[in-house]
Amino acid sequence: MKILAADHILPAAGSAWIEGGALVIDDGQIRDSGSRAAVVARWPQVPVTDLGRAAVLPGFVNAHQHGRGLSQMLLGYADDALEPWIAGRRRHGPPDIYAVTRLAAEEMLANCVTATLHANYAYGSGDYEQELDATIRAYADSGLRTTICVGYQDRGYTFYPGSDGSTLQENPSTAPYAGSLAATFRLMDRLQAQWAGISTLSFAYGPAGPQWVSDEAWRALAADAVERQVGLHFHLLESPAQARACRKLYPEGTLARLASLGVFCARTSCAHGVYIGEADLRVARDNDLVIVTNPGSNLRLFNGLPPLASILSAGCTLAVGTDNTALSDDEDYLRELRLATVAARVPDVGAEGPSAHQALAMATRNGARAAFLPKSGGALANGAPADLVAVDLARMTGGLSRSPIDLLDLILGRGRGCDVILTMTDGEIRYGATEADRQRLDDWRSLATRSVEARSEAETGEAVATLRSQIREHYKPSP
Secondary structure, three states: OEEEEEEEEOOOOOOOOEEEEEEEEEOOEEEEEEEHHHHHHHOOOOOEEEOOOEEEEEOEEEEEEOOOOOOOOOOOOOOOOHHHHHHHHHHEOOOOHHHHHHHHHHHHHHOOEEEEEEOOOOOOOOOHHHHHHHHHHHHHHHOOEEEEEEEEOOOOOOOOOOHHHOOOOOOOOOOOOOOOHHHHHHHHHHHHHHOOOOOOEEEEEEEOOHHHOOHHHHHHHHHHHHHHOOOEEEEEOOOHHHHHHHHHHOOOOHHHHHHHOOHHHOOEEEEEOOOOOHHHHHHHHHOOOEEEEOHHHHHHOOOOOOOHHHHHHOOOEEEEOOOOOOOOOOOOHHHHHHHHHHHOOOOOOOOOOOOHHHHHHHHOHHHHHHOOOOOOOOOOOOOOEOOEEEEEOHHHHOOOOOOOOOHHHHHHHHOOHHHEEEEEEOOEEEEOOOHHHHHHHHHHHHHHHHHHHOOOEOOOHHHHHHHHHHHHHHHOOOO
């Protein structure tokens, strides 16, 4: 049991600051909170850690990323349109998956993220279960609260079905992810049993996205998710090519088709939604689909920004993820949250964008919903998990003795990952901005980098260049 004190504590988005506050943390949970004087009086025997001129907030949730701890540029994949960019990754075999994922987790912890959703991802080694085991171990060892999505895909391996009239249904030499639905369900059985005792881990299904998954598979995955009480997380309408393909595959509307298949009987969240329209927004709102925006990734991969203002005005729930392709090319979640908030502003005199408290809700409460975490996620309430961050205010206030604007506005408007001085999950300090913490990050970065340099060549540069050229030609819009 311990008491954590700071000059400013914000229990949740929409709540008031506790000035000179304190939290009692016991057995991984918040036990008590209030002013420091009152809390210490109630718990006189509990040791106090005073963070001083800092602000304590609920931990942020990176609601969509893939565990890619090293910059894609350092991996050899410069920014490009999404489809040829994905194809470019065929050039190399996998790096050390544990090291790269562990680095991603440690970077998130150092950047005020206490929980994440690891979206479906495969390196193409031919052994998805082995890849996934290394990924899960990395998150478990880091202490980052993580929802692991078990991936699935059964079509659209090279070209989307329906794209520009294409009905290509190529059969890959190695089926992605676990392969069949039966194998996917067996894998979920094993993972849930094997990791049942780790409080920071949970599981969901990660069907890749509408154009990659058949109707029959959507029905089966949704039914199994309902039975297991796990969530479904998928990519949605990320690129112009995906939007064109889905218009042909689903003339009634992409989300309308998913609704007819029973997908929204399960808890659901989706990433991107760059090309989501009014009809789909109504389906999303009416079915509690959480939309996770990844604005930096969308800009970098030539997809443009999603209609964030329309998503919010439609009454949909919005969360934020980095997609490991943030605009700043790092895991600085505060900067990516700031980009999402600014991108949601309507360009008009008198128009209002998201308030600081709405932005905080996107990063905390809404992110917890997107990652299918317990309802108490995203708040520092009694009985809630002790997942929190503390940021030092010295740099943000520029030497002023007090913030000249609302403190939350200042933090979300000027805060950076470098201001984080403490990250806690499950009541344990995972990052404390110490020399040992910085050395640990450097060590994992070094291991990941060495493994990237040692990667095998899976396909020749010429073959990949040819494929990327074919993809560009295939998806080129009709005149």
